[in-house]
Amino acid sequence: MDIIFNDQKVVSISTEKMFGDKELRSNAKVLFENSGILKIGHGFKRIAKILLERGIHIKGIEFDTELAAYLLNSDLQDFDLNKIYFIEFGDNVSFDVKSRLSAISALKKSLWEKLKLNGLLKLLEDVELPLSPILAEMEFVGINVNQKNIEILSKKTEEQIKNLEKDIYKFAGEEFNISSPQQLAHILFTVLGLKGKVRKTGKGALSTAAAELEKLSEEHPIIDLILKYRELQKLKTTYIEPFPSLIDSKTGRLHTTYNQTGTTTGRLSSQNPNLQNIPARTELGQEFRRSFVADKGFQLISFDYSQLELRIVAHISNDEKMMEAFKRGEDIHTRTAAEIFEVSADKVTKSMRRDAKTLNFGVLYGMGQMGFQRASGVTRERAKEFIRKYMEEFSGVAAYMEQTKQSAYQKGYVSTIFGRRRKLEGIKSNIPELIRQAERMAINMPVQGTAADLIKMAMVKVHNFVHENLSHEEARMLLQVHDELLFEVRADLAQKLSKDIRDIMENVFKISVPLTVDVKCGDNWSDMRSLSVN
DNA sequence: TGGACGTGCCAC
DNA sequence: AAACGTGGCACGTCCA
Ligand SMILES: Nc1nc2c(ncn2[C@H]2C[C@H](O)[C@@H](COP(=O)(O)OP(=O)(O)OP(=O)(O)O)O2)c(=O)[nH]1
Ligand SMILES: [Mn+2]
Ligand SMILES: [Mn+2]
Numbered sequence: 001m002d003i004i005f006n007d008q009k010v011v012s013i014s015t016e017k018m019f020g021d022k023e024l025r026s027n028a029k030v031l032f033e034n035s036g037i038l039k040i041g042h043g044f045k046r047i048a049k050i051l052l053e054r055g056i057h058i059k060g061i062e063f064d065t066e067l068a069a070y071l072l073n074s075d076l077q078d079f080d081l082n083k084i085y086f087i088e089f090g091d092n093v094s095f096d097v098k099s100r101l102s103a104i105s106a107l108k109k110s111l112w113e114k115l116k117l118n119g120l121l122k123l124l125e126d127v128e129l130p131l132s133p134i135l136a137e138m139e140f141v142g143i144n145v146n147q148k149n150i151e152i153l154s155k156k157t158e159e160q161i162k163n164l165e166k167d168i169y170k171f172a173g174e175e176f177n178i179s180s181p182q183q184l185a186h187i188l189f190t191v192l193g194l195k196g197k198v199r200k201t202g203k204g205a206l207s208t209a210a211a212e213l214e215k216l217s218e219e220h221p222i223i224d225l226i227l228k229y230r231e232l233q234k235l236k237t238t239y240i241e242p243f244p245s246l247i248d249s250k251t252g253r254l255h256t257t258y259n260q261t262g263t264t265t266g267r268l269s270s271q272n273p274n275l276q277n278i279p280a281r282t283e284l285g286q287e288f289r290r291s292f293v294a295d296k297g298f299q300l301i302s303f304d305y306s307q308l309e310l311r312i313v314a315h316i317s318n319d320e321k322m323m324e325a326f327k328r329g330e331d332i333h334t335r336t337a338a339e340i341f342e343v344s345a346d347k348v349t350k351s352m353r354r355d356a357k358t359l360n361f362g363v364l365y366g367m368g369q370m371g372f373q374r375a376s377g378v379t380r381e382r383a384k385e386f387i388r389k390y391m392e393e394f395s396g397v398a399a400y401m402e403q404t405k406q407s408a409y410q411k412g413y414v415s416t417i418f419g420r421r422r423k424l425e426g427i428k429s430n431i432p433e434l435i436r437q438a439e440r441m442a443i444n445m446p447v448q449g450t451a452a453d454l455i456k457m458a459m460v461k462v463h464n465f466v467h468e469n470l471s472h473e474e475a476r477m478l479l480q481v482h483d484e485l486l487f488e489v490r491a492d493l494a495q496k497l498s499k500d501i502r503d504i505m506e507n508v509f510k511i512s513v514p515l516t517v518d519v520k521c522g523d524n525w526s527d528m529r530s531l532s533v534n
Numbered sequence: 535t536g537g538a539c540g541t542g543c544c545a546c
Numbered sequence: 547a548a549a550c551g552t553g554g555c556a557c558g559t560c561c562a
Contacts, residue, residue: 368549
């Protein structure tokens with residue numbers, strides 16, 4: 001690990017060397033945990049995690065050239081020291097230690113000036129820098145997994161998949177690879193001769209996407225079997241099979257890796273495994289989610305911002321109607337669901353509300369009538385009418401959309417209310433399709449990015465609160481899922497901590513509408529009961 | 535054999 | 547599939 005201490009003493013440490021020796025190790029602890037000794041480096045999250053594995057909690061991170069580069073240009077693919085240095089100075093960094101450290105030093109000076117110039121220093125110092133060791137800790141702590149539950153689920157789905165395969169081959173009259181869209185299309189449209197109109201994919205092949213197959217389900221019983229097969233196969237190959245091998249056999253816990261520089265908007269991403277896309281919707285998905293469990297004597301508590309990006313766009317656009325709705329405590333997702341599905345608000349199911357989310361955010365971020373139709377199932381006329389009325393009712397939001405496009409075109413970038421930026425070169429293209437696409441990106445980023453800023457700030461505040469008041473044996477933050485934080489808390493503290501953490505999250509930053517947080521608590525990540533405000 | 539690409543689908 | 551956006555990941559196919 002290459003680190004510059006106190007802007008002077010330049011050190012590169014081989015981990016093996018440092019931790020092989022008892023004395024060096026205790027010296028290292030003193031050095032790294034001294035917040036008065038300022039550290040400069042490239043990618044401190046990785047370093048912080050290595051140190052945590054040796055019982056050291058790093059403090060005094062002054063500057064991280066990787067995070068600085070990310071704030072200055074969030075759409076870079078790769079934030080390698082070499083790449084960043086080359087972009088900055090048009091030269092390569094040699095492999096030797098001295099070169100790496102002087103590269104970091106030079107980058108720090110140069111990037112610091114640019115951050116200051118672009119008003120990004122506060123985001124770096126108050127948000128990204130303090131967040132990085134927190135993410136390292138969350139990765140290090142991991143989440144407890146019930147392997148038995150996954151095992152049982154595995155047997156069940158395996159059996160079902162086998163049976164489905166048999167039935168599908170029988171209908172098809174031959175065996176083929178159901179997972180191959182090409183072979184599947186051949187069976188459906190050539191062998192079985194299905195006549196239902198199906199869209200072409202981008203490259204011109206007949207689409208076998210679920211939305212298309214659903215339209216054929218009346219025409220042949222094989223369709224429903226294929227859809228079920230897809231659902232089970234997805235669960236099996238993406239979740240059930242890979243997860244057990246990723247569990248730490250000593251602790252039974254599963255550790256993700258967060259990427260703090262992986263999105264153009266400021267969101268985090270999660271990989272190996274991705275714990276931000278654990279199934280939640282279907283019955284089967286919920287069964288898998290049930291495998292994420294609290295330690296003995298602990299509870300999982302989930303804190304999820306209510307309608308987060310709608311509240312943010314209400315604030316950014318200063319939309320009177322939307323602001324009023326939130327001040328009255330309305331649920332706009334539920335309202336949309338009631339309207340689209342033509343039921344009263346109290347008859348809106350979870351599934352209907354999730355579909356309404358797609359519509360509300362879809363329209364906000366530029367969904368057309370066709371897209372709305374597909375997502376909602378309503379007629380062309382009703383789709384068109386809904387979008388028109390949405391823009392009419394929330395005229396402030398409509399104005400925001402227009403103004404943001406203009407501003408993006410004029411400045412070449414858009415930004416969140418805290419100044420995080422996304423460059424949008426594509427908006428100056430000559431290709432209409434690329435312009436439209438860039439426009440939609442422009443509308444989305446300030447909202448999604450502000451949401452990311454807010455939850456990052458909340459994470460820092462909540463983490464500080466928890467560490468100042470409790471030990472790791474009492475409460476720990478496990479996961480972030482974009483607008484949700486998942487904690488593992490000693491059962492007897494759950495009630496009180498729920499209130500404290502909710503308060504911190506709801507008051508993280510005052511905007512023109514209330515921010516509210518839904519709190520749920522349970523033994524696993526699936527069966528959770530709501531905790532009320534008091 | 536392995537990487538790039540296309541298709542598809544999970545979450546927010 | 548597309549005039550919603552942001553991701554990660556698995557599989558099949560094609561090609562070097
Ligand atoms: N563009 C887009 N953004 C989405 C979509 N689904 C979720 N998001 C974004 C906007 C949401 O505010 C944010 C958090 O997702 P949630 O599932 O928690 O929804 P939300 O907070 O809006 O409603 P909630 O009250 O928590 O059920 O993620 C989507 O389908 N499209
Ligand atoms: Mn939410
Ligand atoms: Mn959420």
